[in-house]
Amino acid sequence: LAYRVGAVADDADTLRATLEDQLIRADILVTSGGVSVGAYDVVKETLTALSEETAPDGSPVSGRVEFRKLAMQPGKPQGFGLIGPDRIPLLALPGNPVSSYVSFELFVRPAIRALMGLPDVQRPTVPARCTDAIASSPQGKRQFLRGSYDAEAGTVTPVGGAGSHLIKAMAHANALIVVPEDTTEVPADADVDVLPLG
Structure with missing residues (x-):
């Protein structure tokens, strides 16, 4: 059973009290936003301060x-650890919608399945032919692009751009195209690994 807490003000005391309230019933805590290096990244500041208390x-x-x-x-940007007297797992995800969604699929979903004792913790990747070229992928970073995967045809088509704020493209995607760290471009009709989300 999942409990959703609404948006919390960018205030360390309010955030801390909210987290402590959830420790009573939580098997795992997930936050979204406030984990980078901006002026209002209160999640990172608060949890770092909590970690330093001895x-x-x-x-x-x-x-x-x-x-x-x-x-x-x-x-x-990602955060992970254990908090509270019972050491409840906490995963702190970035706030941009697509970043948060991809992070949930890669880290939170497997953690929940592991806590439940379920098999197949990770979603399996499958090979597919990428129908369109991927012009630029950042060197040294594994990129997860939204895609429309056709299992019957064995193809995947990129959907939307790479921006982490483009949620419309996420709504039209049923898979993530995985571009490895050492690949900066993918020609049309190349084979790629795909992470189906269905």
Whole structure:
């Protein structure tokens, strides 16, 4: 059963109180937004401060949450760790809609399935022929582009651009096209790996 908490103000005390309220019933906590390096990235600031609180014996009082910049697009800023006395898993996702969605598919969904003891924690990738060229993919980052996958034909077509704010394209996608870190462009009709979302 999932519980949704509405938007929380960019205030550290309010965020901390909200998180602590959820620890009573949560098996896992997921936040979205506030994990980068901007002026209002209160999630990162608050959880970093919580991670630095220690008991007299030097052990963390509230658990520890780490923040990383991952070599992926979208979804570069991520946070993960354990908080509260029961060490509840927390995943802090970026706030841009597509970044958040891709991060959920790659990290949150597998974590939930693992906690439930389910098999096939990760969605399997499948090969497909990419009908259109992908002109530019960032060097050194694994890119996850929205795509329309036709399992019967074995093809995938990119949908929309690469921007993490383009949610209309996400609504028309049923798969993610995986472009490896060392690939900067994909010619039309090339084989690619696809992560079906259905």
